[in-house]
Amino acid sequence: MSKQPSNPAEPRNPATQVVTAGRRPEWTGGVVNPPVWRASTILYDTVAELRDRAGADTHHKLFYGRRGTPTQWSLADALTELEPGAEATFLYPSGVAALAAALLSVLSPGDELLLVDSAYDPTRSLATGLLARFGITTRFYDPLIGAGIAALIGPATRAIFLESPGSLSFEVQDVPAIVAAARARGCVTIMDNTWATPLLFPAIANGIDLSVLACTKYVVGHSDAMLGSVTAAPGRFAALRDTSFQLGQTVGADDAWLGSRGLRTMAVRLAQHGTSALRIARWLRAQPGVAQVLHPALPGSPGHEHFLRDFAGASGLFAFVLDGGDDAARAALIDTLQLFGIGYSWGGFESLALPIDPDRHRSIAKRGYAGPMVRLQIGLEAADDLIADLDRGLAAFRDVLSG
Ligand SMILES: Cc1ncc(COP(=O)(O)O)c(C=O)c1O
Numbered sequence: 001m002s003k004q005p006s007n008p009a010e011p012r013n014p015a016t017q018v019v020t021a022g023r024r025p026e027w028t029g030g031v032v033n034p035p036v037w038r039a040s041t042i043l044y045d046t047v048a049e050l051r052d053r054a055g056a057d058t059h060h061k062l063f064y065g066r067r068g069t070p071t072q073w074s075l076a077d078a079l080t081e082l083e084p085g086a087e088a089t090f091l092y093p094s095g096v097a098a099l100a101a102a103l104l105s106v107l108s109p110g111d112e113l114l115l116v117d118s119a120y121d122p123t124r125s126l127a128t129g130l131l132a133r134f135g136i137t138t139r140f141y142d143p144l145i146g147a148g149i150a151a152l153i154g155p156a157t158r159a160i161f162l163e164s165p166g167s168l169s170f171e172v173q174d175v176p177a178i179v180a181a182a183r184a185r186g187c188v189t190i191m192d193n194t195w196a197t198p199l200l201f202p203a204i205a206n207g208i209d210l211s212v213l214a215c216t217k218y219v220v221g222h223s224d225a226m227l228g229s230v231t232a233a234p235g236r237f238a239a240l241r242d243t244s245f246q247l248g249q250t251v252g253a254d255d256a257w258l259g260s261r262g263l264r265t266m267a268v269r270l271a272q273h274g275t276s277a278l279r280i281a282r283w284l285r286a287q288p289g290v291a292q293v294l295h296p297a298l299p300g301s302p303g304h305e306h307f308l309r310d311f312a313g314a315s316g317l318f319a320f321v322l323d324g325g326d327d328a329a330r331a332a333l334i335d336t337l338q339l340f341g342i343g344y345s346w347g348g349f350e351s352l353a354l355p356i357d358p359d360r361h362r363s364i365a366k367r368g369y370a371g372p373m374v375r376l377q378i379g380l381e382a383a384d385d386l387i388a389d390l391d392r393g394l395a396a397f398r399d400v401l402s403g
Contacts, residue, residue, distance in 0.1 A: 004025045005019070018263050018266050022073075022076075027070035038253045065250070067245075071253040071257050075229075076088070076090065076229070079213070086204040088237040090229065090240055091249075091256060092230070095215070099192065100247075101240065103131065107158055111137075112138070113138045113158070113159050114161065115127050115139070116162055116163055118166020118168070118169050118365060120167040127161075139152060142365045143365060145178075158188065159189070162178060164195075168319060169358040170294040170318060172296045174303070180207075191211055214228055218266055221347060227256070274315055276316065276380075276383040278297055281320075287394055290320050290323060293321075294321070296318075316377060319373055321371055329372070330372040333374065333396055339389045340376070340393075351381055354374065354377075356375045358373065
């Protein structure tokens with residue numbers, strides 16, 4: 001069999017791991033990236049073999065298409081390897097599906113969930129919709145609560161959900177303090193780690209029990225597939241796997257392959273997204289018409305001290321607050337942009353601008369921002385070109401204000 005990078009004897013740099021992880025020779029043959037194994041039916045030689053397989057552990061064994069093929073196993077293994085200390089990873093057809101499975105694998109009727117108020121809106125809807133219907137109550141907490149979370153943990157609290165930085169408002173949470181409080185009271189921690197990925201924040205090594213990625217963003221990286229994952233700390237995978245099997249969760253081989261393909265360049269892409277985004281955030285901060293820039297790496301951004309302590313770097317998504325103006329003035333800014341697309345999602349190679357209003361999606365942590373807000377996904381275009389584009393957009397915004 002042809003030579004492939006071997007499983008590491010000692011931990012490798014994450015930038016090396018994204019290149020080597022999951023490329024087992026028995027799954028790839030001579031092909032560099034694990035090829036697409038599409039399957040529903042798997043054929044057995046005999047009835048005895050079919051029966052044997054049904055009763056056995058099917059992990060990394062062909063059984064039936066829903067349990068995956070080497071294409072899915074390879075990506076799942078690679079994501080596990082990127083989270084030092086993790087047990088295993090399950091893949092999902094979207095980030096939201098991954099979030100749902102993680103929560104359902106832990107919570108039962110009568111349990112309480114502590115949910116960060118800055119969570120992605122569909123996570124909030126899942127909690128107040130499906131979970132509520134099944135008798136699970138949710139209490140929202142301020143993303144900046146830190147060790148104060150201990151006071152919220154009651155006898156029914158089973159899980160604490162974190163997302164850091166928060167969706168739209170970018171507060172960086174004090175993860176170690178929340179993990180310590182959760183462990184002291186026997187609560188499970190689940191974190192949406194999509195913004196940082198394990199390359200910038202290894203969630204499992206930081207004590208999180210279930211680390212969720214919307215792989216649709218930086219893992220896929222090219223805005224052409226939907227994918228999610230949950231990576232589990234030791235002892236947490238069996239419940240996750242069983243729940244996910246019961247829900248019928250599976251990912252098509254083509255999408256898993258797109259995830260594997262994207263993963264190989266994730267470290268260099270993230271570095272470029274991060275460098276350009278920080279440069280543009282600093283530039284924006286100095287522009288007339290901009291009241292505030294919410295970027296975790298900038299001093300004054302909420303939870304900046306936690307970012308400096310815990311993160312290896314920043315990715316390419318942040319927001320800014322306009323200095324007054326209304327929705328029409330903000331629309332003039334965004335509509336003027338030529339390089340920034342207008343659309344949902346992020347993490348692809350292309351830049352995006354989105355009108356946002358975080359306070360509309362908050363129960364307790366409303367911030368009362370000075371004006372309308374815009375979220376930017378900084379892509380891989382030249383930062384100078386993006387700055388020139390934003391300069392034009394801000395001029396259009398100021399024209400509406402003065403006009
Ligand atoms: C922070 C965060 N988590 C999860 C998701 C959901 O991912 P998906 O769109 O793959 O369902 C998103 C999507 O925008 C997101 O921004």
